[in-house]
Amino acid sequence: MATEVATFAGGCFWCTEAVFADVIGVEKVESGYIGGSVANPTYKQVCGGDTGHAEAIRVTFDADQIRYAELLDIFFATHDPTQLNRQGNDVGTQYRSALFPTTPDQREEAQAAIARAAADSAKPIVTTIEPASHWYPAEDYHQEYWDGEGQRNPYCLAVIPPKLAKLRKSFAKRSKAVDAAA
Numbered sequence: 001m002a003t004e005v006a007t008f009a010g011g012c013f014w015c016t017e018a019v020f021a022d023v024i025g026v027e028k029v030e031s032g033y034i035g036g037s038v039a040n041p042t043y044k045q046v047c048g049g050d051t052g053h054a055e056a057i058r059v060t061f062d063a064d065q066i067r068y069a070e071l072l073d074i075f076f077a078t079h080d081p082t083q084l085n086r087q088g089n090d091v092g093t094q095y096r097s098a099l100f101p102t103t104p105d106q107r108e109e110a111q112a113a114i115a116r117a118a119a120d121s122a123k124p125i126v127t128t129i130e131p132a133s134h135w136y137p138a139e140d141y142h143q144e145y146w147d148g149e150g151q152r153n154p155y156c157l158a159v160i161p162p163k164l165a166k167l168r169k170s171f172a173k174r175s176k177a178v179d180a181a182a
Helices: 013-021 043-047 068-077 104-119 154-170 176-181
Strands: 003-010 026-034 054-062 097-099
Touching: 003 013, 003 026, 003 068, 013 026, 013 054, 013 068, 013 154, 054 068, 068 104, 068 154, 097 104, 154 176
Parallel strands: none
Antiparallel strands: 003 054, 003 097, 026 054
16 A cells, blocks of 8 residues: 555635545545644634634545545545635635645646646636645544534535535545445
């Protein structure tokens, strides 16, 4: 098994975590904060928009089952990479669309994925490629949020099911839920 790590910011980490937790080859998804200037930020600090951090996910995956490039394509298809510093009603730099490659190969793949997304988009892609700075795991109650509290959160109930539906339709061969139902 070839375990690798990918770090993506695509708006609310509850939403991106729920999508990637359903991807075959993904072993673990952790919500957290990256790209800011404050050590050990809290959710409240990050939501305040003053730390520079993005709400992000760290995806541990088996590269023998799924390639980083495929994860990037799923990332671009399941959030809006044309919205600057926001996703829907979530506004602020903490909700930016960003990639944090950890190797030169990941950086090249990130650039290629942005180009693929741009070719399919009528609007400019605003996703940034940022240095993979220090990762801070989010507080425990944010982890696996959709599997618990998220099922009772009106925001999550409005935003996550359409993202999962898109994953399961556009990337059916990559969805654990579709695979389990087959």
